[in-house]
C-alpha cells in the first residue's frame with residue numbers, strides 16, 4: 001500500500017505533469033521516448049507490435065515516430081480507447097488464436113516488438129519476478145515467428161533471479177543486448193527493460209558483440 005510520501009512524490013512527479021500537459025494517457029510514454037531516441041529504435045517506416053499496450057501511451061508515443069507507411073498494432077488484455085494510426089487488439093498474448101490473429105495482421109513480420117506487459121502483482125517478490133520473466137520469455141520465443149532479421153525488442157521485466165538467464169538468452173538472439181532503465185522508471189520500482197537490437201534469428205549461435213546490465 002503506497003504511503004503519504006509516495007502520494008506527495010506523485011503529486012510533484014514531472015513526468016506525470018508532462019503527460020497531462022501533452023495529452024498522453026500515462027507517464028510511461030516518456031520511458032519509451034527516451035529509449036527510442038537514445039537507441040534509434042523506431043524509423044519512419046517501422047512495423048511495430050506493442051504488447052501490453054493499455055491504456056495506450058506507448059502507442060501514442062510510437063505513432064509520433066512513424067510515418068504513413070509505418071504500422072502499429074497494440075495488444076492488451078484490457079480494452080483500449082481508439083488511437084489514430086494504431087490497430088488495437090484485445091486479448092491474451094499467451095492465447096494461440098490471438099497469436100494467429102497478429103500473424104494475419106502483419107504477415108511480413110515486425111521490425112520492432114515492444115512489451116511493457118506486467119503481470120498482476122501479488123506482492124510476493126519471487127512470484128512476481130517469475131511471472132514477469134515468463135512473459136518476457138514468451139516475447140523472446142515469439143520473435144522467431146514475428147521479428148524480421150535485424151529487428152529489435154524492448155521488453156519490461158521485473159528484475160529477479162530469473163533475469164540473468166533472460167539476458168543471456170537475448171545476447172544469443174541479438175547482435176546487441178542490453179539492460180536499460182529509463183529515467184521515467186520510478187525509483188521504487190523493480191522494473192528494467194531488456195533491449196535487443198539486430199535480431200539474428202532463432203538459431204543464432206554467433207557470440208554476442210556487446211553486453212549490458
Ligand SMILES: C[S@@+](CC[C@H](N)C(=O)[O-])C[C@H]1O[C@@H](n2cnc3c(N)ncnc32)[C@H](O)[C@@H]1O
Pocket residue numbers: 025026028029051052053054055056057058059075076077078091092093094116117118119120
Ligand atoms: C504497465 S501496463 C502497460 C502500459 C502501456 N505501455 C502504456 O504506456 O500505456 C501493462 C499492461 O500489460 C497487460 N498485460 C499483462 N499480461 C498480458 C497478456 N498476457 N497479454 C496481453 N496483455 C497483458 C496488462 O493488461 C496491462 O495493461
